[in-house]
Amino acid sequence: MPERREKFYLTTPIYYTNGLPHIGHTYTTVVCDTVRRYKRMRGYEVVMTTGTDEHGVNVERAAKKAGIPESEFVANMAEAWRSLWDELGIPADEFVRTTDIEHVRAVQWLFKLCKENGYVYKGHYTGQYCIYDNAFVSDAKPGENCPDCGRPLETLTEENYFFKLSAFQKPLLDFYRKNPNFIQPESRRNEVVTFVEGGLKDLSITRTTIRWGIPVPGEEPHVFYVWFDALTAYLSAVGGPDYEKRGMWPADVHFVGKDIIRFHTVYWPAFLMAAMLPLPKQVWAHGWFLMDAAKMSKSKGNVVLPRPIANMLGMDALRYFMLREVVFGQDGNFSYDALVTRYNSDLANGLGNLASRTTALIEKNFAGKVPKPAERQPQDDVLAKEAQSAIGEVLERFDKMEFARALEAIWAVIAAADKYLTTEQPWALGASDAGQARKGTILWTTAELLRIVSALAHPVLPDSTARVWSLLGQTIPLGSVELDGLRWGQLVPGTPLGKSQTLFPRVDKTEAIERIEAMANEELNSASAAPKPASVPAVAATPAAAAAAPAVPDKIGIEDFVKVEMRVGQIKTAERIVGADKLLKLTVDIGTEIRQICAGIAQYYEPESLIGRKVAVVVNLAPRKLRGVESNGMVIAASVGPEGRPVLAGFLEDVEVGSRLK
Numbered sequence: 208m209p210e211r212r213e214k215f216y217l218t219t220p221i222y223y224t225n226g227l228p229h230i231g232h233t234y235t236t237v238v239c240d241t242v243r244r245y246k247r248m249r250g251y252e253v254v255m256t257t258g259t260d261e262h263g264v265n266v267e268r269a270a271k272k273a274g275i276p277e278s279e280f281v282a283n284m285a286e287a288w289r290s291l292w293d294e295l296g297i298p299a300d301e302f303v304r305t306t307d308i309e310h311v312r313a314v315q316w317l318f319k320l321c322k323e324n325g326y327v328y329k330g331h332y333t334g335q336y337c338i339y340d341n342a343f344v345s346d347a348k349p350g351e352n353c354p355d356c357g358r359p360l361e362t363l364t365e366e367n368y369f370f371k372l373s374a375f376q377k378p379l380l381d382f383y384r385k386n387p388n389f390i391q392p393e394s395r396r397n398e399v400v401t402f403v404e405g406g407l408k409d410l411s412i413t414r415t416t417i418r419w420g421i422p423v424p425g426e427e428p429h430v431f432y433v434w435f436d437a438l439t440a441y442l443s444a445v446g447g448p449d450y451e452k453r454g455m456w457p458a459d460v461h462f463v464g465k466d467i468i469r470f471h472t473v474y475w476p477a478f479l480m481a482a483m484l485p486l487p488k489q490v491w492a493h494g495w496f497l498m499d500a501a502k503m504s505k506s507k508g509n510v511v512l513p514r515p516i517a518n519m520l521g522m523d524a525l526r527y528f529m530l531r532e533v534v535f536g537q538d539g540n541f542s543y544d545a546l547v548t549r550y551n552s553d554l555a556n557g558l559g560n561l562a563s564r565t566t567a568l569i570e571k572n573f574a575g576k577v578p579k580p581a582e583r584q585p586q587d588d589v590l591a592k593e594a595q596s597a598i599g600e601v602l603e604r605f606d607k608m609e610f611a612r613a614l615e616a617i618w619a620v621i622a623a624a625d626k627y628l629t630t631e632q633p634w635a636l637g638a639s640d641a642g643q644a645r646k647g648t649i650l651w652t653t654a655e656l657l658r659i660v661s662a663l664a665h666p667v668l669p670d671s672t673a674r675v676w677s678l679l680g681q682t683i684p685l686g687s688v689e690l691d692g693l694r695w696g697q698l699v700p701g702t703p704l705g706k707s708q709t710l711f712p713r714v715d716k717t718e719a720i721e722r723i724e725a726m727a728n729e730e731l732n733s734a735s736a737a738p739k740p741a742s743v744p745a746v747a748a749t750p751a752a753a754a755a756a757p758a759v760p761d762k763i764g765i766e767d768f769v770k771v772e773m774r775v776g777q778i779k780t781a782e783r784i785v786g787a788d789k790l791l792k793l794t795v796d797i798g799t800e801i802r803q804i805c806a807g808i809a810q811y812y813e814p815e816s817l818i819g820r821k822v823a824v825v826v827n828l829a830p831r832k833l834r835g836v837e838s839n840g841m842v843i844a845a846s847v848g849p850e851g852r853p854v855l856a857g858f859l860e861d862v863e864v865g866s867r868l869k
């Protein structure tokens with residue numbers, strides 16, 4: 208715990224505004240938010256910056272396509288990014304937009320310093336340029352594709368201002384040597400060192416072929432190269448030319464994806480050295496979330512959205528999955544299957560179950576007040592020791608950004624407590640004095656363990672741990688608890704428990720995935736129809752809140768009913784879908800065409816038995832994907848009994864295929 212509040216400044220990259228956030232971007236922001244919460248619990252004064260990178264030819268083109276001015280386009284997009292981070296509980300302390308006037312001034316100021324110090328000169332440059340990555344590709348030949356994104360390069364010749372990057376080869380190598388932790392993880396460090404040892408070419412830092420950028424003062428039509436502009440955002444967010452007043456610069460850590468490490472560990476420190484400004488202390492490059500072994504991207508159509516997941520399972524579930532499933536620094540695969548499995552096993556059955564078992568037993572046996580522990584038995588001490596030693600281990604893991612390891616250590620303690628309860632069986636002890644005393648010891652022990660676990664897991668699971676915390680009757684906000692003061696034994700007997708609540712309702716995997724996918728389709732459709740912020744539903748406050756059926760209005764008018772077009776359809780083919788136990792893929796003749804429709808009836812109908820059957824079909828439902836399979840319409844079925852067994856609606860007389868239902 209620092210004597211005086213030490214400062215800690217951390218950043219995410221600032222995201223491009225020509226697309227909307229997917230879980231790749233969410234990952235970086237979640238990591239940053241976790242470290243922010245952790246550092247606050249270690250007593251630091253923390254600032255976290257994120258924002259939007261709004262200049263460049265991509266934005267020019269996207270705005271043109273949308274038929275609106277660039278400034279309006281980026282304002283809408285920036286708001287969409289900002290409000291999503293707010294909704295997901297990962298808001299910026301400083302949200303910087305590269306169109307902010309303070310930022311514009313900071314970029315012009317940085318350029319001036321570099322120029323005054325002799326590191327900027329005017330020249331010409333011809334090269335192969337990737338307009339998507341906003342970078343010239345050195346050594347590429349005309350007609351080649353971009354080695355990073357695979358899209359065609361364009362030949363560009365420009366009068367530019369150049370930055371003397373070549374002058375910084377030695378200073379950079381010296382800096383890396385003196386600051387061995389500057390680039391993390393180690394493997395990335397070696398990669399960068401090898402690159403710099405290979406020699407550095409001067410870098411063009413202004414453009415005349417782009418209009419939508421920050422003007423170079425007195426040098427119009429020159430605008431700044433987007434990376435010179437964007438990197439400066441880290442500094443402009445905390446004061447720009449006046450950074451000393453705020454006292455936050457230099458940054459303690461820039462979190463970035465591995466794709467942009469060179470910009471952060473070569474260009475950025477070189478610009479700062481040229482301007483004689485302090486350098487950031489660390490750049491941490493994490494891996495990618497892959498979808499079917501490919502990096503997620505809008506152009507590949509394989510993006511996963513965070514909001515539907517947060518709506519269905521709660522944001523904590525997504526945070527937990529991201530940090531637990533992937534070793535920080537390495538690539539990891541994303542799958543809904545693995546996500547829901549983790550949710551059910553570690554959160555619903557693990558933390559959620561331990562909390563509900565413990566508090567329900569305290570309610571029942573001790574009138575809802577934390578019991579007083581009586582004489583201890585060796586097994587109580589074993590558990591206490593495990594929890595106490597987890598404190599040290601978890602802090603050490605967090606310090607090293609080993610999030611998966613930190614969570615493993617916490618969940619090992621949860622598993623031990625579960626086992627302890629199962630062995631000790633407090634529910635089987637009688638109401639005699641001795642029985643009550645033993646019960647009290649056992650339940651105090653698991654409650655105390657839950658208190659410690661909640662504090663340790665809080666940086667990763669801010670919402671649910673705060674709920675466990677208040678379940679245990681703790682009143683100071685969990686985020687302000689000092690981890691350095693956390694010790695076994697601080698739970699005060701007699702504390703009244705908070706109101707009981709379910710933390711992580713168990714979900715049916717198939718159904719949960721279907722719901723997430725349906726919400727994602729809806730969001731993607733509405734986002735492409737109208738690229739405006741707030742055109743999509745907000746995140747539900749509690750996990751699985753979306754699982755509850757939407758409220759049905761009391762009465763609707765005929766004008767609403769006629770919007771639904773239903774027809775008689777005839778099933779032509781039916782087959783099971785691999786990996787989706789409940790779904791059948793049908794082709795259905797609706798009179799005018801044959802449609803592919805997915806129906807959640809696989810557990811009750813054999814595919815062969817359906818061929819030729821006439822069914823009622825909603826034909827004007829927007830198409831959506833279920834488990835990756837397109838479904839274009841809906842087959843009507845009754846939902847029978849508590850388990851919702853589907854029974855297909857049919858006709859008592861023979862009816863012509865395609866007839867309208869009225």
Ligand code: MSP
Pocket residue numbers: 219220221222223230231232234235260437438439440462463464465466467494495496497502503
């Ligand atoms: N605008 C630049 C960054 C400028 S920083 C001065 C940029 N923006 S971006 O929108 O493309 O987002 C980049 C960051 O998003 C990556 O560096 C990474 O942190 C994150 N990710 C984007 N896709 C990702 C995955 N599929 N997986 C993990 N992170 C990914 O580059």
